[in-house]
Amino acid sequence: MPDATVPTGPTPRTALGRNRERGSYERADVDAILDAALVCHVATQVDAGTVALPMAFARAGDEVFIHGSPAAGMLRALRGGAPACLTATIVDGLVLSRSGFHHSLNYRCAVLFGVFTEVVSPAAKLAATNAIVDHAVPGRSAECRAATDRELRATLVLSLRIHEASAKVRTGGPNEEPEDLATPYWGGHLPLALQASGPPVPDTAHAPTCEVPTSVRSWAGPAPVPMPSP
Amino acid sequence: MPDATVPTGPTPRTALGRNRERGSYERADVDAILDAALVCHVATQVDAGTVALPMAFARAGDEVFIHGSPAAGMLRALRGGAPACLTATIVDGLVLSRSGFHHSLNYRCAVLFGVFTEVVSPAAKLAATNAIVDHAVPGRSAECRAATDRELRATLVLSLRIHEASAKVRTGGPNEEPEDLATPYWGGHLPLALQASGPPVPDTAHAPTCEVPTSVRSWAGPAPVPMPSP
Numbered sequence: 001m002p003d004a005t006v007p008t009g010p011t012p013r014t015a016l017g018r019n020r021e022r023g024s025y026e027r028a029d030v031d032a033i034l035d036a037a038l039v040c041h042v043a044t045q046v047d048a049g050t051v052a053l054p055m056a057f058a059r060a061g062d063e064v065f066i067h068g069s070p071a072a073g074m075l076r077a078l079r080g081g082a083p084a085c086l087t088a089t090i091v092d093g094l095v096l097s098r099s100g101f102h103h104s105l106n107y108r109c110a111v112l113f114g115v116f117t118e119v120v121s122p123a124a125k126l127a128a129t130n131a132i133v134d135h136a137v138p139g140r141s142a143e144c145r146a147a148t149d150r151e152l153r154a155t156l157v158l159s160l161r162i163h164e165a166s167a168k169v170r171t172g173g174p175n176e177e178p179e180d181l182a183t184p185y186w187g188g189h190l191p192l193a194l195q196a197s198g199p200p201v202p203d204t205a206h207a208p209t210c211e212v213p214t215s216v217r218s219w220a221g222p223a224p225v226p227m228p229s230p
Numbered sequence: 231m232p233d234a235t236v237p238t239g240p241t242p243r244t245a246l247g248r249n250r251e252r253g254s255y256e257r258a259d260v261d262a263i264l265d266a267a268l269v270c271h272v273a274t275q276v277d278a279g280t281v282a283l284p285m286a287f288a289r290a291g292d293e294v295f296i297h298g299s300p301a302a303g304m305l306r307a308l309r310g311g312a313p314a315c316l317t318a319t320i321v322d323g324l325v326l327s328r329s330g331f332h333h334s335l336n337y338r339c340a341v342l343f344g345v346f347t348e349v350v351s352p353a354a355k356l357a358a359t360n361a362i363v364d365h366a367v368p369g370r371s372a373e374c375r376a377a378t379d380r381e382l383r384a385t386l387v388l389s390l391r392i393h394e395a396s397a398k399v400r401t402g403g404p405n406e407e408p409e410d411l412a413t414p415y416w417g418g419h420l421p422l423a424l425q426a427s428g429p430p431v432p433d434t435a436h437a438p439t440c441e442v443p444t445s446v447r448s449w450a451g452p453a454p455v456p457m458p459s460p
Binding site: 011016048051052053058068070071087091097099100103109113132136139142144146151168173176180181183185187188200203204205208211216 | 241242243247248249268269271272273275276277278280281282283284286298299301302303313314315317319321325327328329330331332334335337339341345352359361362363367368369370371373374375376377381382385388403404406408410413414415416418419420421422423424425426427428430431433434435436438439440441442443446449
């Protein structure tokens, strides 16, 4: 599978412009960001123009999977072969400089380009939809009822092969102008993360009859998904 | 300013497809999401195709401001009038159903369409760049050195007027199939939020000579930015 080692360098779409020292075309760097981001944004052209929408997703091996209703407008365009951009962004912190100009964010961002293909076989669709569940909550697909044939038929699953991608990462403290160091202003950074902001809330409409599983109680963010069996 | 009350209804680009009950075309709903999101994703067409990138931003009144280097490829396309989509997404939680099929996310998402215009006057650029700083850290622009004329000249500021937009929100617990309620699986949701994940980290290259300001120490997310003086 020679594709597994690409991207090896920039293409016209992935070539990094500003702040190239923050960028990478290494597959491991791209994968690590995809695996750590809870949602991505997918952009494409629909009849009415450019649109970008948030989506749940998962990477498994060389593929990134998204899913949804076959009736959804963007998914229909993607299924039809519309070129797409998939962007996964993780905000890691606020960068506070002594100057407004050098304020920034710490972040990790992976940008993929390509054309999605439809996942057709029921077994592959089940593996992909389980991967999306497990990406958000590691281990969760084993703790809920598996999709039925009817549900799989009602779900459009699309795959984007990772073959044209770049990563960009900013970490650490602020850049400063030398003349600003004598100002009376504080400089530094504040780490941020998407975290549980309260305890798990049991379904109020239908009270669960079991304890909150560890996968939910100890949720600490997305994790890599094991590659589904072929 | 008649624009201030739009959008009043769907356009071909903003018409909600799936799960319309989660959607809104109300300006107050759109504004509230823009004001609560730390970053947005901006998508447009560049020479190489569709691209979507994360950006800091701020809303002030009827405008959304972004900024960056005049040399940045996407900003150059936007400055040149390329139609854009600006999407602000806040992930509010994981929705855990008894079935894999009904797993979901709680989220708030605002999607804007339009063409950016360049902010030209130094005073308006200063107000916009301060708004972006204050959106991320309320009050911060008063706690750092203001931008110089040289810095403002080196910054491209673009404005998108809010005139074609929609909002979509999902809250609460899972949907369930009646036959799944007897399964031994837990159902509910886990609230998530982007939060400080550690204490503020003082600049290690140039140790601050003052205490961490309250704006940073007590950071609790973005806040609406007062409308800049005309």
